[in-house]
Amino acid sequence: MKKLFYLPALFLALAINSCGGQASEIMSATSDSQGQGQSAVEDDDSNSNVVQVAVGSPDHTILVSSLKSADYVNVLTNVGPFTVFAPTNAAFDALPAGILDDLTKPENQRKLRNILEYHVLLGVYKHESFINGRNLGTADGRSVSVIVAEDGSVSINGAKIIATVAASNGIIHVIDQVLLPN
The missing domain is CATH 2.30.180.10 (FAS1 domain)
Incomplete structure (x- = not known):
């Protein structure tokens, strides 16, 4: 049972580590558009x-x-x-x-x-x-x-x-x- 618990934790740790500096870039980009709402979405096809x-x-x-x-x-x-x-x-x-x-x-x-x-x-x-x-x-x-x-x-x-x-x-x-x- 302990092995099943550790396996998802290992995958999560690997995923976070593999993001490196990208995670902060993604959070930064998200916070830049935060508060603009749906009107900030660009969609020329719909x-x-x-x-x-x-x-x-x-x-x-x-x-x-x-x-x-x-x-x-x-x-x-x-x-x-x-x-x-x-x-x-x-x-x-x-x-x-x-x-x-x-x-x-x-x-x-x-x-x-x-x-x-x-x-x-x-x-x-x-x-x-x-x-x-x-x-x-x-x-x-x-x-x-x-x-x-x-x-x-x-x-x-x-x-x-x-x-x-x-x-x-x-x-x-x-x-x-x-x-x-x-």
């Missing part, structure tokens, strides 16, 4: 996640900047699935003067993140999944209201969905207004 789609859109530069300011990029690059209501730059520009500048200050990071979480649903809600009058729970614990017009167009709290894009970890509905919680 379909784009919701953040990568937004980064590639010239109409969503303010949204991407806001995601970075709120430290919300890593969350939305994870597996999901997510439904993201993505306001356009024009939607952000329509906010009263100074609001966005104020929200992107470091001391208001939590407020900005709450607003961004108000734009996220857990799960995938395709256009045909929206039911008129239904309330859907957002990532910040609140809810948004769905209105489906007779022509089939969908609005979320009055913000009209103007385009939809699939992503590897969910779906993005481009909207024409910023959703502000009450």
Whole structure:
């Protein structure tokens, strides 16, 4: 019985010894990327996640900047699935003067993140999944209201969905207004 115990210990000791200086190099490389989360993973072969789609859109530069300011990029690059209501730059520009500048200050990071979480649903809600009058729970614990017009167009709290894009970890509905919680 003692021989069986010593054999795995011997293999472990040999493995550690054979690594030599590589073990510290591996730990160093791991700690350099630590804290960056899923967004630090480089993958040019897979379909784009919701953040990568937004980064590639010239109409969503303010949204991407806001995601970075709120430290919300890593969350939305994870597996999901997510439904993201993505306001356009024009939607952000329509906010009263100074609001966005104020929200992107470091001391208001939590407020900005709450607003961004108000734009996220857990799960995938395709256009045909929206039911008129239904309330859907957002990532910040609140809810948004769905209105489906007779022509089939969908609005979320009055913000009209103007385009939809699939992503590897969910779906993005481009909207024409910023959703502000009450």
